[in-house]
Amino acid sequence: MSAMFRSLSGFNYRVWFAGALVSNVGTWMQRTAQDWIVLTELTDHDAAAVGIVMALQMGPQLLMVPWAGLIADRFDRRRLLMLTQGVMGFLGLALGLIVVTGVAELWHVYGFALLLGFASAIDGPARQTFVSELVSEKNLPNAVALNSASFNGARMIGPAVAGVLTAMIGAGWVFMINALTFTAVLISLHYLRTDQLRAQPRAARGRGQLMEGFRYVAGRPDIVVILVVIFLVGTFGLNFAIFTSTMASTEFGMGAGEFGLLSSIMAIGSVAGALLSAKRERPRLRMVFGAAGAFGLSCLVSALMPNYWTFAISLILVGLTALTLMTTANATVQTTTDPAMRGRVMALYMAIMMGGTPVGAPIVGWVANVFGPRWSLGVAAASGILAALVGIFWMVRYKHMRLRYRVRQSPHLVLRYDGDSRSDSESAREAAAEELALEEATARRSSE
Template identity: 35%
Template sequence: MSDPSTAAPAPAAPATLWSPLAVSMFRAIWLASVVSNVGTWMQNVAGVWLVTTLTTSALLVALMQAATSLPAFLLSMPAGALGDLIDRRRLLLVTQGFMGVVAFVLGVLTLSNQVSAFSVLGFTFVLGIGSALNAPVWQTLPAELVPRPILPFAITLNGVSNNIARAIGPALGGLIIAYYSPGYVFLLNGVSFVGTWVVVYRWRRVQPEVSGPAENFAGALRAGLRYVQYSPAIYAVLVRAFAFSFGAAAMWALLSVVTAQRLHLQSGSYGVLLSWLGAGAITGAFLVGRIGRRLNFNQRALLGALVFVGTNVSLALMPTEYGLFPVMFLSGVAWLLTMTAFSTTVQLHVPRWVQARVVSLYMLVFQAGLSLGSIVWGELADRLGLVYSLLGAAGWMLLSLLLALPFPMRAAEDLDLAPAEHWPEPEVHGAVDPDDGPVVVMVEYRVPVAAQPAFRQAVGPLTRLRLRDGALRAGVFADLARPEQITEFFYVATWGEHQRQHHRFTREDQLVEAQVRQFHQGPEPPRVTHFLAFPKTPNVEAPTPPEALPGQQ
């Protein structure tokens, strides 16, 4: 939860790309992130080029992308759970400081000529660990710092920050490599983390109020996975994001190889190509508002995949670097539009209590696509040749367009995900420990037989919400003796988890519940009953041994 003094009121005028910068804390963090991202992109160029000069293996060069992405695959979910459970400010301070120290050490070793291709891969992997722990919380900062109406633009500005750095960092890194040494680039990257650390340190974050019993780490992980499992809109984004990142990985993993081995150019040209890519992404940010009035998020993702078909074909066949300049520019525009479409759709569909976990899962899936894609396209380049590998990636991107049919991305701008807090606290006699359970909740409706087919259609989404928010089982039953008596039940592991359910139900969910309750007839509202497992009953279904039966000796 942000400090109220830093949060700007929702603007009366239409929001623009610049609206989030009116929020002072967001502006400070954004400016610091630009500097840090410049250092990161300088590091990426220096690391990849250093490995390119230390080895002739295209696979080892491609593994640089995997070394960056693999930690995110391994640690994104734990990092997201930590981000939802502990103070996000402290977590950011630790991760920013850790990455600064690692980059500085790599710089010192490089200047001392004590690195090999494998050691650079190792340090890149360690930096990736810090980035993986940092990224989910960093991605959720806009939701903490700006009002929801301008949140899409704040998320876009996060992408702009990275792409400003992509336009400046590679060229600057390439110049330093050409005239000095990659080691100096690594040292500068270490220094770039200092500004971000200072800004985060000065952020006086107000801790959100905890509603209900606190979650433990394992329970938080399960809750995040369960939320995605029963959220079709988020699941669709994950499928589309994986398909896109797997095909786009060919460009990121093999661009340096195309530059050095197919076009026979130097590091400066590689940096210039990345700068064209970054310039395109910045241009895409300025086009977001105009394009947003014409294309929804689903259509932007389709357009991005189509552009990357052409990108991979051009990298395979374009005879000169000058022909690749406009290709890289258009690729940057497509990358920005696609990435913001995925990220914004995810964040607009998720309430605050589970935001870091869901964002971390999205990042995990995206980075998994980049990691696996880097390995696959790099291996194909070694076995079949660079051209065949890039054309294969283009074919994958073309086939991925078909995923829009079974997995469309849904609009979320008008969703109200604030806690509904409309469920009354259940009547309880005696003390109940949060770890007691299991708990069964029953809701009894009286529904005319003629209306029951429509009721079944309406109650399906509500059942999914029960499972999403913590139920292990859920269902609806009809009373055989009284056909109008319908009972909805859901089964929760503990009393504490059910208490958390009370606070997870949003105003948007309340509309689904209202559609179900409109079928109920009678002078009283539907009757809600809570059942707790008989005291000390194990939460395991097992037969009672004969000697324990009542009345037996």
Template identity: 50%
Template sequence: MSVPTHRTTERTSGEASPEPDSGRGRMFRSLRERNYRYYAAGQVVSLTGTWMQRAAQDWLVLELSGGSPAALGVAVALQFLPTMLFTLYAGVTADRFDKRRLLVVVQAGMGLCGLALGALDVGGLVELWQVYLLALVLGCFAAFDAPVRQSFVVEMVGPAQLPNAVALNSMTFNLARIVGPAVAGVLITVIGTGPVFLLNGLSSAAVVLGLVLMDPRRLYRSAAPAQGRGRLREGLGYVSARPELVVVLVLVFCVSTFGMNFENAFAVVARNVFHRDAAGYGLLITALAVGTLTGAALAARRAGGRPRLRLVFGGAAAFGVLEALASQMPTYRSFAVALVPVGIAVMTCTTAANATVQLSVDPAVRGRVMGLYMMLFLGGRPIGGLLSGWLAEIFDGRAPLLVGGLGVLSASALGAMVLLRRNHGLPKRAG
């Protein structure tokens, strides 16, 4: 595929970053890039605020609805519905415009959503429909944030360091997932949900500042694709012509939609099954995040070259089995402990899948492919949220985790069989 070269910078996408020594330096080698350091520092603060808001929003919905799992499922569905509608077009936008500037606008908008919900809550004016509306607006910003942010990673670190950067992003994400809900659980108990939303709104300033401080000349940019109609169709055609990529994307959809409805499922389990308060819910999220952080750290250490497809499918199968087993734990403590290996398995699968997709596509269509990736990764959440709420309402709080785990296991086995039949053996590496 040939692309015009009317936009270039001092660095090109083919340049490799210097390879550091082994050990701890290898795990954090992407941080040698100045721009990525700014980005990662801002993400630590902003993502902590995001996880605080997620925990507070789930708890606020349960309080306003009288503990209804179905109402919580609606909130989740509204927040992720825009992903289904807009993420593909966001991928086109990511390929066409400056990703750093796009992220500044999007992150600022997400921060304003937190401030608005916080002001309503602190003022005693919040109603359930307002939470639904702001969840929908936040979802619109998030629909553009995800593909732009995902495809921007390679511009900060270059292709050689992309697997490591993806793993470090997962570490940051899951460090925030540990700290955010735990802090939110305490704050909700002490001062209520409103201040938590305000803190999240303010935390967005950290990532915006990091983006503003970057040096655009140090980015690993590729040439801009040609303008004109049909660019979305071109990206979809690119993916459909690569069956291995299609199978990975379908697996990502199944893992996310049926297996990763953690926040709303855990809120119901904590409140309705084990009769715990907001702090107990936060501790369940933290237990899962201990596992996902461990999985991300392992991925960062082994990241060197293209990830193995066996890791993608094996991680998904392990995640499905472990989630189904965790759903049957008889006590709150045993349930929390069982979430640690669940977190390791899901992070192994999703980190490998993300790097597999990014490294196996042409840079000229990476934004559009990652738009499709994020649409599948996040866009199924409305379906998963509604299904999770319905299962918990009809059966009990354990049902969404059991059904989700078995669904992921089935999808992994089916996907592996498809690749085995096509290739007469599952390929060791993507690409």
């Protein structure tokens, strides 16, 4: 099996991957249908209302961070996932019944979004860290990337199907179909070979465990800078539901089908970004910062697109850069964290990534309402560029990255970076050799 898909060689990961893929399709179907009925049926194209739904659904990630991470570190993650996935399936079924019977109001969607947010807050860290029980430590970055590929591969299918079904049979039935897809995850969890799961260290009972994760992260400046980057981009940049729904309906005058197609087109780039990340042996910090800057520039390009189809094509680049950033950041944090602390650290990671939405989504929605959807994409562009600048500053401060400009007989630009895997003496020797090579090249050009 190729290096890109090496984690699929194990039985447990194959079973988990298949169940998650089916459920992810349903999740994207529900997200698309939910955003559309809020924007077009329960309000009069109110982007701020879509932002509030996103905020209520993501907010519990922030509120539950100390407990959710500790729960993931202390309890059996397989059984915990069975519980959370079952609850989320029930919530999808209940919302579908309310919409199908015609009694749904905006506050109903708000309420279900909040309940789903609490279930997801517990599910997220357990699901992220459960991967480490399915594959070897060496294959963990690959498995994380394939999970992202699964999630975004489902985005290619789910929104497009949801757009068609919403127009044909209504959003309520889409919610009920999503509820049915949760059974795929429950079946896959049931059929895992438990004797082949890699047991991870569990957090023992004791005082101060809720704060232990915060103290651990505070002592890791490399994780802190990733969290800062994720906060900036996650809060103001990853509000795709607002961008695509308002650009489709307000800017280009399109319907539900065209709206769903935008998410599917973006997913082409997302899957490509995830698969490219899966091919890499290990994640690197400079890739996190570079992807953040590329994301900002791609959002700027999208904001300037003149029509629906050019905008849709530009979303491929947005999806690719966003997923490269998120997958690399996720894998970096997981692979460099003590296994006994992984649940708490990932809970904090997800809280910052998704918990920033209650702040960012209403602001971005307000910008779309007042200044237009193109300006909301401008906010996303600024967040990516600012995140990249933060990363560059950190690398100069902690990794001794230097940019030197020397004028001899011809100008030279020398970039020096002392990476994690090289000692200071090795970096010094490498820099000296680099400068010697430049001097020899200059001498040759002068003699010629």
